[in-house]
Amino acid sequence: MNHLSSSRIGSTQYPYPVRAAAYVRMSTEHQQYSTENQAAALFLYAQQRNIEIVRTYADEGKSGLRLDGRHALKNLLEDIETGAADYSTILVYDVSRWGRFQDPDESASYEIRCKHAGVSVQYCAEQFVNDDSPVSSIIKSVKRTMAGEYSRELSVKVFAGQARLIERGYRQEGTAGFGLRQQFVDHTWAPKALLTRGEHKSIQTDRIILIPGPEEEVAIIGDIYRAFVEEGRSEQEIAGMLNQRGITTDLGRAWTRGTVHQVLINEKYIGNNVWNHGSFKLKNQRVRNSPEQWVRADGAFEPIVNKTLFNAAQAIIQSRSYRLSDEEMLDALRQLYLQQGSLSGLVIDEAENCPSSSAYLSRFGSLLRCYTLIGYTPDRDFSYIEINRGLREQYPHLVEETIEHIRSLGGRVTTDPENGLLTINEEFTVSLVLSRCRMTQAGSSRWIIRFDTGLFPDITVAVRMSPDGTQTLDYYLLPAIDMTVAKLTLAQQNEAGLEIYRFDSLEPLFVLARRTSLREMLS
The missing domain is CATH 3.40.50.1390 (Resolvase, N-terminal catalytic domain)
Structure with missing residues (x-):
């Protein structure tokens, strides 16, 4: 029916x-x-x-x-x-x-x-x-x-699938770039047709790799690197030289300081396949990921730039910022903000008298931190990035303090080096989770607890953090036997069935882990 x-x-x-x-x-x-x-x-x-x-x-x-x-x-x-x-x-x-x-x-x-x-x-x-x-x-x-x-699950699966393709040497996104071309290959890596700009693959099993472009473009890429490394020319000078020769970028545009800089720092020219520089998962705000989050396959493509020459260019770019103090770098960024009215990685890279965005990232850890230091607030709220970074820094200390306290009570703790799962007294396992406070559009606080269904810990200790991520509010000791969902959303006040697991400290966990000596039992 x-x-x-x-x-x-x-x-x-x-x-x-x-x-x-x-x-x-x-x-x-x-x-x-x-x-x-x-x-x-x-x-x-x-x-x-x-x-x-x-x-x-x-x-x-x-x-x-x-x-x-x-x-x-x-x-x-x-x-x-x-x-x-x-x-x-x-x-x-x-x-x-x-x-x-x-x-x-x-x-x-x-x-x-x-x-x-x-x-x-x-x-x-x-x-x-x-x-x-x-x-x-x-x-x-x-x-x-x-x-x-x-x-969320679809996003995780898609990301994992994309990462596997990158690690196997397939191109995942973006244009080939000047000096390179995109080529179709089948599942055996047999070459098929070249992919021109605006074209997309039509067969699901086909993949895309990068190959060297026309000889004249490859030669120009070599000229850019040699002019920068061997002749000591700046990106702005090199852009001017290319424009005087009537050479345009792969997009048919005039060269700028920023486009030359991107050629000089992109690892695809030495054959490396690098992905996940930025994230836009679940349609949240786009963020710039730290290098340890990048997915890479070195030597995936045929290089068109010598690796020694490439490394020399990176050393020059990094050394330019090392000649400036932190305050001098921030002052240059502050002046750029006053001139432009807003900041971004592209705006920074296009500025002649300012270190590159990669230099700020290397020196200060993130562009967002630089913006905070000069008093610039982007139109979009990226504060959660810094909160997450702070939570990642706090997490090892929480684990270490918990382990030390249990051991001081006579308990035994072992840590799985691969997943961080704690095994206490060879009796039960514990997973520690820091939960960031998220604000709804209505202004309410929410904390999302995701249970690791792959590890199946006996107890998940969920630590609820304050909105700014600097203080611990309380602890939820959630036993696996009572948790039948993969994800739990907590509000400021929760139903009685959840509140029975809430504690102001980790003392209940320490009570479970404490070992009493025979002398104490007999006294």
Whole structure:
């Protein structure tokens, strides 16, 4: 039986026509749920219940991870909240059509905004009635969490797959660059056709590698390196020389200090395949990753620059910043900010009288820290990057202090060097987790605890951190036997079933680990 039929339990047959709007979204990862299919299902649902669809809002091919770019949903909410809506209910295919947000509260907020404006929401493909009953509320909460978890798991799988391809020597993203070309190869690495700019592979099993480009372009790349290393010319001088010769970049543009600098620092010219310089996972803000997070395969391609020459160029670039003190580097960045009004890695690299962005990264650890030191606040909030970095620095100290305290009580602790799992007294295992505080759009605090289902620790110790990541708020000792989910979201105040695991210190863990001597037992 069609699950949209009028025999559905709890469905309503209206005695008079009810005006409705339909909202449909085709997610990029769920092409089979096209907007046309959703619209057809909603029409059938409406037809069986005496509902008239007077408007349709459609977001074509839009990811459900963020509201950005979903103009139809924005228009729907605006129409409802400004009183422009000429309908009393909204038909949506299922709960996940609002979005696959990592914070399930964000998905719920859009439904709540509709209801507050007096417009009800009906989920036409769900097996429950959206009647605000406790059962429907629980089901929606579970489905919103599952929708977000699906996106997270998909992101992890996609990243792992991309990383494996990089390590095998395949090109994953971006243009080839001046002096190089992209080539199709099949699964046996047999060469096929060259990939021209704007073209994409059409066969799933085909891969892309980099090969040397035309001889004249390869020679120009060599000229750039020799002019920089052997003649001592700056990037700006080299750009001027190339432009005078009428040579353009691979994009057909004039050379600049920044484009020359990128040629001088990119490892693809010595045959290395390096990926994950930046992250944009789950549609969060793009961040610049530290070198230890890069995925690489050295010697994957045929080099067109001698490695010794390349290393000499890197040494020159790094030495330029070493001649400046920290304050001098920051002052140069401060002056650039006053001139430009904003900062980015590209803006820094294009500036003639300023060290490169890679030099700031090497000296100060991150561009964000440099921005903070000169009083510049980017339009986007990247504070979580520094908080995460701080948590990574705190974590080893927490583990070390915990181990030392257990041993001082007579307990025995061993640490698995590969995964950090603690085994206490050969009796039970413990996983320590630092949980960053995340703020919802409504201003509420949330802490997400992910359980390592691969290690199966007997107890997960979740340490809730303050919003700035500098202070410990409390501890949750979560036994595996009672935790049946892969992820747990904690609020400021939680239900009694969770609060029984909350403690102000790690003393309960130390009690479990403490060993009492025979003399103490007999006294």
